[in-house]
Amino acid sequence: MAGLTLNHVYKRYDNSGKKKKVKNDFAVKDLNLVCEQGEFVALLGPSGCGKTTTLRMVAGLEEITQGEIYIGDRLVNNLHPKDRNIGLAFEDYAMYPPLNVYGNVAFNLRAKKVDKAEIDRRVREIAPLMQIDDILDKMPVKLSGGQKQRVNIARAIIREPELLLMDEPLSHLDGKARQAMRTEIKRLINKIKCTTVYVTHDQLEAMSLADKIAIINFGVLQQFGTPAEVYDDPVNEFVASFIGEPPMNILETTIIKKDGMFFFTFKDSNLQIAVPRRYYSVVSDGFRCKMGVRPMDVMIGGENSHGTPEEIATFENLGDERRIGIHVGDILLMLITEDEKRYKRGDIVKLEVREEKTHLFDINTGDRIREKN
Amino acid sequence: MARIQLENISKAFGKVQALDGISLDVKDKEFFVLFGPAGAGKTTILNCIAGIVMPEEGVVKFDDQIMNLTDSAHRNVAMVFENYALYPQMTVYDNMASALRSKLYKADESVIKERIQWAAKIMKMENLLERLPSQLSNGQKQRVAMGRALVRNPNVFLMDEPLAHLDAKLRNSMRTELKEMQANLGSTCIYVTHDFMEAMALGDRIAIIKEGKIVQIGNGDAIYYMPCNEFTAQLMGDPEINLIEAEITGTGNPYSVQFRIKDEQIVLELPEDNGVYAKIRELGLKKIHVGIRPQNVKYSFEPKEGYFKASVYSYESIGNKSVIVADCGDVFHNQLRMIAPNGLNVAIDSDVYIHLQLDHAIFFDPESRKYIVRYDEAAYIALAAAQEER
Numbered sequence: 001m002a003g004l005t006l007n008h009v010y011k012r013y014d015n016s017g018k019k020k021k022v023k024n025d026f027a028v029k030d031l032n033l034v035c036e037q038g039e040f041v042a043l044l045g046p047s048g049c050g051k052t053t054t055l056r057m058v059a060g061l062e063e064i065t066q067g068e069i070y071i072g073d074r075l076v077n078n079l080h081p082k083d084r085n086i087g088l089a090f091e092d093y094a095m096y097p098p099l100n101v102y103g104n105v106a107f108n109l110r111a112k113k114v115d116k117a118e119i120d121r122r123v124r125e126i127a128p129l130m131q132i133d134d135i136l137d138k139m140p141v142k143l144s145g146g147q148k149q150r151v152n153i154a155r156a157i158i159r160e161p162e163l164l165l166m167d168e169p170l171s172h173l174d175g176k177a178r179q180a181m182r183t184e185i186k187r188l189i190n191k192i193k194c195t196t197v198y199v200t201h202d203q204l205e206a207m208s209l210a211d212k213i214a215i216i217n218f219g220v221l222q223q224f225g226t227p228a229e230v231y232d233d234p235v236n237e238f239v240a241s242f243i244g245e246p247p248m249n250i251l252e253t254t255i256i257k258k259d260g261m262f263f264f265t266f267k268d269s270n271l272q273i274a275v276p277r278r279y280y281s282v283v284s285d286g287f288r289c290k291m292g293v294r295p296m297d298v299m300i301g302g303e304n305s306h307g308t309p310e311e312i313a314t315f316e317n318l319g320d321e322r323r324i325g326i327h328v329g330d331i332l333l334m335l336i337t338e339d340e341k342r343y344k345r346g347d348i349v350k351l352e353v354r355e356e357k358t359h360l361f362d363i364n365t366g367d368r369i370r371e372k373n
Numbered sequence: 374m375a376r377i378q379l380e381n382i383s384k385a386f387g388k389v390q391a392l393d394g395i396s397l398d399v400k401d402k403e404f405f406v407l408f409g410p411a412g413a414g415k416t417t418i419l420n421c422i423a424g425i426v427m428p429e430e431g432v433v434k435f436d437d438q439i440m441n442l443t444d445s446a447h448r449n450v451a452m453v454f455e456n457y458a459l460y461p462q463m464t465v466y467d468n469m470a471s472a473l474r475s476k477l478y479k480a481d482e483s484v485i486k487e488r489i490q491w492a493a494k495i496m497k498m499e500n501l502l503e504r505l506p507s508q509l510s511n512g513q514k515q516r517v518a519m520g521r522a523l524v525r526n527p528n529v530f531l532m533d534e535p536l537a538h539l540d541a542k543l544r545n546s547m548r549t550e551l552k553e554m555q556a557n558l559g560s561t562c563i564y565v566t567h568d569f570m571e572a573m574a575l576g577d578r579i580a581i582i583k584e585g586k587i588v589q590i591g592n593g594d595a596i597y598y599m600p601c602n603e604f605t606a607q608l609m610g611d612p613e614i615n616l617i618e619a620e621i622t623g624t625g626n627p628y629s630v631q632f633r634i635k636d637e638q639i640v641l642e643l644p645e646d647n648g649v650y651a652k653i654r655e656l657g658l659k660k661i662h663v664g665i666r667p668q669n670v671k672y673s674f675e676p677k678e679g680y681f682k683a684s685v686y687s688y689e690s691i692g693n694k695s696v697i698v699a700d701c702g703d704v705f706h707n708q709l710r711m712i713a714p715n716g717l718n719v720a721i722d723s724d725v726y727i728h729l730q731l732d733h734a735i736f737f738d739p740e741s742r743k744y745i746v747r748y749d750e751a752a753y754i755a756l757a758a759a760q761e762e763r
Contacts, residue, residue, distance in 0.1 A: 183687045183698065190721050204541065207715075208689040227690065228716045245542050245692045246549075296693050314552045316574035319597040319610055320668060323574075325549055332549065336693060338668075342594075342760065345556055 001072065003195030004041075004058065004163055006033040009067035011053050011219075027053045029219045031067070035212070038193045042210035044200055044242075050219035051199045052167055058197060059165055060084050071163050084163075087156035087194075091168040093148040095140040102136040105154050122158055129188060130154040146177040153185070157192060164189075164196040170205060182208060203243050207231070215239050237366035240292050240359060246323065246334045250292045252363065257285035264291050264358070268329040271308045273353045278371040279360060289369060290361040297357040298335035300324065300349045307350035315343045326351060375435045375528040375561055376401045382421055382431035391417045392428065393585040399529075399563060401436075404555055406576030407565045408608070414585040415565040419531045422563065423450045435528055446477055451522035455534040457514045459506040459521075466502040469493070469521045478525075485524075492523040495557050497550070512543045519551075523558075530562040536571065548574055569609050573597065581605050595757035599735075599750070603742040606664050606735060612696050612710040615670065617663040617729075618739065621653060628653055630663060630731070635702035639681050644732040644748070652736070652746040662742070664735040670711035671728040672697055674719075680726035683709065688719040699725050 011028040028050040035041045043051040056062035058069055060081035069076050076084050095104050102123060109119045127133040130150045140148065149169055156164060169185070170178045186209055189196050200206050206213045207227045215222045215230060215238075223235045234240035234248075241247045253264040255275060262275035262283055273291070275283060283289075301307040313332060314325035324343065325332040333351075343349065360369040377399040384392040391414050399405040407415040420426035421433060424445030433440045440448055451472075459468050469489045473480040480488075493499045496516045506514060515535055522530055536544045536551075548571055555562075555575065566572055572579045573593040581588040581596065581604075589601040600606035606614045619630040628643045628650060643649065652658075673680055683699040686708060697719065699709045709727060713719075735747040747753065 183689065186687060186689065187721060202541065204690070204692055208691065208695075231715070246545060247542065294693075314549055316549060316552055316570075317593050318570045319573050319593065320666070323549065325553065332553070334549070342756070 001037050002034050002070070003037040003039060003072065004033070004035040004197065005068075005070040006031050006054070006058075007068040007070070008032060009054070009057065009069060010065045011050070011057060011062065012065045026065075026219050028057070031216075031219075031221050033214055033221065033224060035195055035197065037072075038195055040189050040196045040198065040209060040211045042198045042200055042206035042213045043216060044203060044206040044213050045216035046242075047201055049216045051201075051216050053219075054216070055165055055167055055197060055199050058163070059086055059088060085159075085161055087159055087161035087164045089149075089153045089156040089164070089166045089169050091171050093140075093152045095148065095151065097140050099140075100136065101132060101138050101140070101143070101151050104140065104151055105132075105136075105158055108155065108159055126154050126158050129191065131184070144177075145173050146181055149173065149181060150184070153188070157188070157194065161194065164194045166196065167199045168201070169198075170200075171202075185209065204245065207243070215242060217242075234359070235368050237290060237292070237361045237368075240361070240368075244294060246295050246336070248292045248294050248359075249298070249331070249333050250290050250361065251328055251331050251333070253289060253291045255283045255285070255287040255289070266328050269327075271310065271328050271351065273358065274355045276356050276358060279369075281372045282360075282369055289363050290366070292359040292361060293353055293357060295323070295334045295336045297354040298333065299352045299354070300335070300337060300339065300341075300343075301352040302350075305350040305352055307352040309348050310351045312343050312345055312347045312349060315345060315347075317342065324349075376437070377422060377529055377561060377563065378432075378434040378437075379418070379421070380432040380434070382418070382428045382433070384417060384421065384426060384428045384430075391585050392421070395431070395585070395587060397580060397587070397590075399561060402559060402561055404558075404562045404564065404575055404577045406572045406579045407563065407582055408567070408569065408572040408576075408579050409582035409588075410567060410608075413582040415567075415582050416533055417585075418582070419452070419533055419563065419565055422448075422529065423452055423531055424448050449525070449528045451525050451527035451530050453515075453518050453522050453530065453532040453535045455537045457506075457518040457538075459514060459517060461506050463505075464502065465498070465504050465506070465509070465517050465520075468506070468517060469502075469524050472521065472525050488524045488526070489520075492520045495523065495554050496520040511539055512547055515539065515547065527560065530558070530560055530564075532562065532564045534565055534567070537567070544568070545570070551575060569611065573609070581608065592757055592760045594753070594760050598753040598757065599744060599747060601744050603662065603664070603737050606737070606744075610666055612667045612691070612712075614735075615665045615667065615709050616737070617665065617709075618660070619663050620660055621658050625650060625654055630661065633702075634681060634683065637681070641729065641731060646732070646748050648750045649736070649746050649748060656745070658745075660739045661745070662737040662739050663729075663731070664737060665729055665731070665733065667696065667710040668712045669730040669733040670709060671730065672699075672711055672713060673726045673728070674724070675726065677726055677728070680728045683725055683727055685719055685721055685723050685725050687721065688713070688717065690715050697725065699727060 009031040010026055012026050045051050057064050064077055105123050106119050132150050170181055173181055212226055213230050214224045217238050223230055223239050230239055230243050251266055253266055255262050256265050264273040310326045312324055313327050316323040322337050324335050362369055379395055379397040382392050382395040407418055409415055421428050470485045473485045496519055498516050536547050578592050579596055580590045589605050597609050617632055619632040621628055622631050623629045629640050631640045683701045686698040686700040688697050695713045695715050697711050697713045701709050732748050736745045738745055
């Protein structure tokens with residue numbers, strides 16, 4: 001059974017008063033999404049892409065302009081948020097300052113007049129899960145950001161919701177606290193197996209937490225798939241460059257034919273990369289498109305390499321790995337290596353590209369160009 | 374262009390000793406990084422150099438001249454802050470010109486124009502000059518703030534976490550761009566950061582600051598491979614280095630390390646290395662902390678010779694690779710981190726078998742937490758020295 005279904009969902013913010021017609025004024029446009037029961041789905045996109053709007057529609061905090069939303073098999077379009085059986089955890093903790101942690105976690109159950117002993121049992125059950133058992137007596141002002149977010153999430157899950165909604169719960173936290181909290185969230189969801197929708201603009205968070213990622217841009221769903229799918233098989237240039245750090249190198253290219261073989265060539269550069277055979281059916285001599293290749297699939301060749309000689313523009317030693325930038329026309333082509341060798345700006349190296357890992361994108365639309373079967 | 378020296382600088386704010394005997398010697402045209410956790414005193418050091426904060430003790434020198442009594446306007450330093458501090462009502466061009474148009478400089482408009490065009494080219498923002506700050510992205514704003522500093526031809530650039538405001542991806546690409554500009558900067562630069570990747574990538578040398586004191590100064594390789602204590606080792610590297618409490622057993626023929634994981638005793642032979650063995654013998658070590666970076670911990674999901682058993686606490690992608698955290702009971706602060714590829718099918722709480730590549734280990738004193746020795750120390754000293762020469 002599906003945990004959450006979005007069926008042709010639209011959202012237009014009604015700015016009554018301003019009658020000006022703006023083009024493409026949908027905050028969310030024809031969104032179709034099916035999250036399976038117990039699945040952890042991340043809504044990922046740049047700020048303003050409509051991911052939070054989507055979450056708020058699911059929560060019932062925002063009206064749905066058009067389309068249907070089902071939680072389980074219940075149509076919830078006209079249900080009040082409190083009747084939707086959802087747990088919410090937002091970036092801001094919004095705790096009740098006069099109540100201690102216990103009181104905050106228990107608050108919703110008390111409001112529902114749940115039996116006192118039952119409340120106590122549930123708080124004690126959840127506290128160790130969120131590692132807040134030793135701070136139950138503390139007041140919110142005494143808590144660190146990480147602890148506050150733990151309490152916040154505990155509050156959301158104590159109601160045993162059918163659906164858990166989280167909106168950037170980690171963005172208030174700094175580096176290490178954030179990483180630790182990410183691990184905790186992952187373990188928690190794994191344990192309680194609650195269908196979860198998680199909004200983030202951080203691709204790394206989405207990649208490391210989610211079973212599936214919905215990538216949204218300008219209110220339109222771009223791709224919905226597992227982390228491996230969106231990383232290895234992006235549907236367009238936007239997804240390709242949004243997922244991964246450093247991002248995929250994307251270069252404009254003109255394909256030329258030489259001795260019966262096709263090569264990618266680049267403006268103001270000697271670099272030539274063989275076009276993988278599988279694309280031979282879709283390219284031609286003089287074909288213009290964009291070529292994408294991930295920094296891990298670009299390498300510095302050894303002494304006997306047949307790679308193109310290129311000059312190093314940047315060399316960054318990051319300890320665990322090294323990043324090298326090489327100018328191809330006016331684009332800085334990045335590569336990552338764990339090789340121990342130290343280079344410096346100006347060194348000439350032989351550049352190799354794993355041709356079979358290159359992607360082709362339409363030069364105008366950015367859509368992926370795929371081989372024909 | 375100047376050599377910047379700090380001699381024994383101390384500064385207290387009320388009861389808090391912000392700086393405690395800081396001495397630095399930044400060479401002319403050096404890119405020098407101050408690196409440490411929040412509240413370590415990094416920004417206070419910058420402020421002492423800029424003349425915004427007066428040290429209670431110690432001397433600030435520019436090119437051997439004592440600057441303590443020179444006010445900040447006359448020190449000719451350029452500062453770049455985390456929050457850009459651009460004039461919102463002025464175009465990028467006017468923002469960049471603002472310092473040179475001030476009473477202090479009153480430069481000729483033609484000179485200003487020339488300087489701005491030069492700076493704009495280095496910062497790759499020639500097309501932004503007519504825009505207002507509100508029409509810029511955060512990355513562009515920071516570029517303008519840096520360009521504005523560049524225009525003045527200062528004695529020294531002081532940059533206080535210029536990239537900290539930006540999101541992770543933009544921060545990394547701006548760092549790469551900054552690295553590219555470095556060669557054209559031709560000026561002394563002191564750069565404050567709490568991001569170890571920025572410190573490693575940008576710094577000719579790095580000073581690690583903790584609680585108002587300098588912990589270690591060296592180039593990236595020296596600090597990464599030979600951290601002077603566990604604190605530094607933990608700062609340099611993400612995920613953090615693993616530290617294992619172990620006992621040393623054996624006669625030196627060979628030596629072994631012994632530690633407990635849950636209820637099991639693990640004994641691992643230490644690979645032969647003259648430096649390591651000599652140090653153990655010389656110091657008569659019984660207990661030791663073994664530091665192993667996550668990339669030197671190998672895993673298997675099947676039992677294997679030389680591997681010991683633990684359980685998977687988490688498996689998470691950190692970008693182009695993933696981290697497995699293994700639950701190891703009481704030792705290792707419960708957890709051991711190791712690098713794995715993305716996309717493995719790993720169930721949480723399932724068994725994992727672990728192998729430590731001890732021939733990459735760094736050893737620390739369990740009492741003082743200071744560096745003792747590492748494997749292949751001589752080779753790494755040579756590597757670090759080779760970087761120094763550049």
